[in-house]
Amino acid sequence: MTTAIDVQGVTKSFGSQSVLAGIDLRVERGTVFALLGPNGAGKTTLVNILSTLVQADGGSARIEGADLRRDPGGVRRRIRLTGQSAAVDELLTGAENLRMMGALAGLRTGANRRRTTELLRQFGLADAADKAVKAYSGGMRRRLDIALSLVTVPQVLFLDEPTTGLDLRSRLELWDVIRSLRAEGTTILLTTQYLEEADQLADRIAVLRTGRIVAEGTPTELKQSVGGEVVEVRGPDGELLHEMPTDGSVHALREALDLIDARGLAGPAGTVGLRRPSLDDVFLALTDPDAVAGTAPPTGPQAGSQPATDTHAEGDALVTTSRSRR
Numbered sequence: 001m002t003t004a005i006d007v008q009g010v011t012k013s014f015g016s017q018s019v020l021a022g023i024d025l026r027v028e029r030g031t032v033f034a035l036l037g038p039n040g041a042g043k044t045t046l047v048n049i050l051s052t053l054v055q056a057d058g059g060s061a062r063i064e065g066a067d068l069r070r071d072p073g074g075v076r077r078r079i080r081l082t083g084q085s086a087a088v089d090e091l092l093t094g095a096e097n098l099r100m101m102g103a104l105a106g107l108r109t110g111a112n113r114r115r116t117t118e119l120l121r122q123f124g125l126a127d128a129a130d131k132a133v134k135a136y137s138g139g140m141r142r143r144l145d146i147a148l149s150l151v152t153v154p155q156v157l158f159l160d161e162p163t164t165g166l167d168l169r170s171r172l173e174l175w176d177v178i179r180s181l182r183a184e185g186t187t188i189l190l191t192t193q194y195l196e197e198a199d200q201l202a203d204r205i206a207v208l209r210t211g212r213i214v215a216e217g218t219p220t221e222l223k224q225s226v227g228g229e230v231v232e233v234r235g236p237d238g239e240l241l242h243e244m245p246t247d248g249s250v251h252a253l254r255e256a257l258d259l260i261d262a263r264g265l266a267g268p269a270g271t272v273g274l275r276r277p278s279l280d281d282v283f284l285a286l287t288d289p290d291a292v293a294g295t296a297p298p299t300g301p302q303a304g305s306q307p308a309t310d311t312h313a314e315g316d317a318l319v320t321t322s323r324s325r326r
Contacts, residue, residue, distance in 0.1 A: 004029040004156055004187040005050065010059035019045050021211040022059070027204075029064075032188045034198035036279075037208030037288050043191040044084065046208075047160050050189070051081040064155050064187075083163050084148050090134040094125050097133060101151045109282065119147040124173065138165045146174065156187045164193055175201060184192055195279040205279075207286045208321050212285050216275040222282045231256045232273045233265045241265060 006028035012020040020042045027033040035043045048054040050061060052072045060067070066074035080184035088097050093150065094118055120126045123143040133141060142165050159178070163171040171194075178188060178201055192198055198205050199219045206216040215222060231253070232241040242265045246252035259265075260272065 001103060002029045003027070004031075004064055005033075005061070005189060007046075007061045008050060008051070008059055010046070011057045012042070012049060013057055020049075020056070021212075023213060027187060027189060029187050030182060030185045031203040032182050032190060032201050034202035034205045034285060035189065035191045035208060035278075036195070036198055036205060040210075040288075041208035042211045043208055044160055047081070047158050047189065050075075051079055052076055052157050052239050053081075057255060068266060078155045079158060080149040080156075081158040082149045082160065082162055084164065087146050088133050088141055088148065091132060093130050093132055093303070094120060094140075095129040097144060097148060098151060101148045105152045109149070115151060119150065122177065123147045124170065128297070139167055139170055140167055143170060143174070146177075148176075150181075153181070153184065153186060156189070157181065159188060159190045161191055161193055163197060172198075177256070188217065195283060200281050207283065209287045215282070219279060223276070223279065225282070229276065231260075233260055234271050235271070 005025065006021055007025040009021040010020055011018070016258050022043075022133055023046060025033075035046065038041050038066070045054065049056045050063065050068065052068065053162050054076055060069065062068065064078045066078055092100065098116040098119055099112055102115055107115060117126075120129045123146065125140060125143060125147070128136065128140060129284045133144065136144065142162075145161055146159075162178075163174055166174065175197070182188060183248065190198070190201065202219060204216065204218055205222055206213050207222070208214070212238075215225065217225070219223075231244050234238060235241050242260070244246060244256055244259070246256050
């Protein structure tokens, strides 16, 4: 496959705080690549750099062959960006917002109206097409914002937490849009609050911690790296009390049970069970090694950096969908 996004050694600091400490990243054309990481890891800063909104301190990047530093205009012609907050004109209607964007993109009148109608229907906004955006709900504004980025289909689409604020149905509908764009050849770089979202959509995932990539792989590869099974300890009411990954062997399971007994984690009425690792486990193991007992420190080409704080907004805290966070 051909590389659509090629990032080498990108660094960025704000004042004395190092936000990106040397990012190397390659995204193949026509794939969905997800960036995961806690608040302050540098996800939004990296997206802002690649979309020419912020200049990197060091390193290089090419987007579909256009050099980020030497040809930012060429980069902008190849990309579209949907940020964390909706960037729409509240005084215009939804249809007027889309037609304005179409005109700016150079669409002729007939093609512009057809594309507007198509996007309004695709994003469930047809009934609100002639309403002023100031009357839209937060979810409706978010859908319109994403539709605006797709007036013309880009070669590369940056989606920075695109489903934040959407209800479940709208989120699933957007997932279908992302899959269809990938099928048509658009490359998508996605940051998300939802680990399930990355699991469902991404061909590959990179986990950022303190400005460095600490792991990269397919969702399956990352889950396998945590261990063969996860031992769960639950209380009498079924609440999750403790969990730890194992390699799935009998020896490791015995060690886990011994540890549970030694610490009195289960209690007289508790239960112990096994489940396969999820991206939740990967995220905890790689971004907070002490959060799960028995988890080894992360390894990888960019592990072991000093903490950094991203002074740009990184969105809300990561939300998990498959189990409760303790």
